[in-house]
Amino acid sequence: MKVVAVLNQKGGVGKTTLTANLGHALALTGKKVVAMDLDPQGHLSASLGIFKPPRHGLGDVLNGDAVMQAVKIETRESMLLIPAGISLREIEEFGGNAKDRMHLLQNALSQLPEETDYVLIDCPPSSGLLAANAILAVDEVMIPVSGDYLSLNGLAHLMITLRRFDSLRKTPVKKKIVLSRFVARRRLSQEVLEKLLEHFPGLIFQTAIREASALAECPGVGRTIFEYREFSSSAEDFRLLAQDFIEGNTLEQV
Template sequence: MGTVIGVVNQKGGVGKTTTTVNLGAAMAERGKRVLLIDMDPQANLSTHLGCGGPEGTVSEESEDITEPTEQVPESVYDVLKGNKTIKEVLIERSDNLHVVPSSLFLSAADLELGGVVGRELILKRALSKVRDEYDVIIIDCPPSLGLLSLNVLAAVDQVIIPVQSEYLALHGVRQLLDTIDQVRTVYNPELVVGGVLICLHDNRKRLARAVADTIRAYFGDLVFEQVIRTNVSLAEAPANGQTIFEYAPRSSGAEDYAALVEEILNG
């Protein structure tokens, strides 16, 4: 039976989406059947993989409000609302890399699901129907600890916590660990922290090395040995709708995520 992994940190810009995409892509390269789920209303993962994106957003260049497309693409929002199954909304990006896109509508889910009994368990129930069909399911979280992230924490076997080796890296981590503890107690007794991943790491910077040491001192063995170095190709790939293995297979970013998968699969 497949593993379900949540990539969680309520801080933005720490490498959650980049990790979800490229960890998933690296697993798919290894022949695993992979499902990625975008649970962030910003839909960065969906856009990154060329699988839809937020509708009706204000484009940055113009003041125009982009008209919502006539046929609004289906997304994980429809799944949470109970109108669609995961199978009905997923996009087969390749044979063994499937994606459940997000949409801006997801930002309303917190409010809309407020009165639903068992609202923290909606994703878990929806996933139970497809779990067997994948070797690994990886879920990208929004930068908050609201209902969407709680749904992820309740649904997964393990979380990967990306942290950036910068000033205030551990800021908010206590709150995150407390939330994980609470979800473990109430909804998901088997939930474990699979690993802490140091992202956007620049080993040439003394501060980055010092912060990485602090992170390792704080989390001990939970920290992956493999770090993800700062690599411009990782930042460029999304604009091309590509994973790092498609965009720059010989980059350090591709090397780091491939090595991370080795570490995860071989312990």
């Protein structure tokens, strides 16, 4: 089982889009996927077609009031969803002794079905207790980066934060970057890519997810791109990204 946090404290960079669509892409190749909503906004559930926010979910599991098995939802073949649940917000807001509560997610992961291949965790756009739980629980952090300069700034900050957490882990967390709202013809996008290659060679997945209106339309209808526009360029992006993810294909410095 490989556990991955889709993480970036910056809002709107495509974390939820990536979790839902990469998750489904992996499930379609036959891998057993668990998509987990660690964001109290609960957008992942809606993106997967569950519009009425489930009362119970990951919040209850982290509080010790429920087990994963009881809150899981089978959304697609080979794809389970662990919804956020109403009480997830309280964990972030009334953290209690934060140090004692940073390993809640790590402990809860042992409850997942043994046959699980990949766990993708959709993180909130913040760097509080929930994000800390994710960083300590996962093998790898996948960071979606949209093509603007402020993203680069935020990324440098995030990398420093991740390094700080390494002292609390057995091994350093692996880091991967995904270009998440890429516009190839925009000079700025190209410049961001060049800067990323300069600073993080070997960490950037080969396939970029292009900006596309079909992707923006998906959450509104509660479908992934494979259900909404199976033959679109966006579906192709996610198919290729899933392959990169499985094989570890990254860009090297040019």
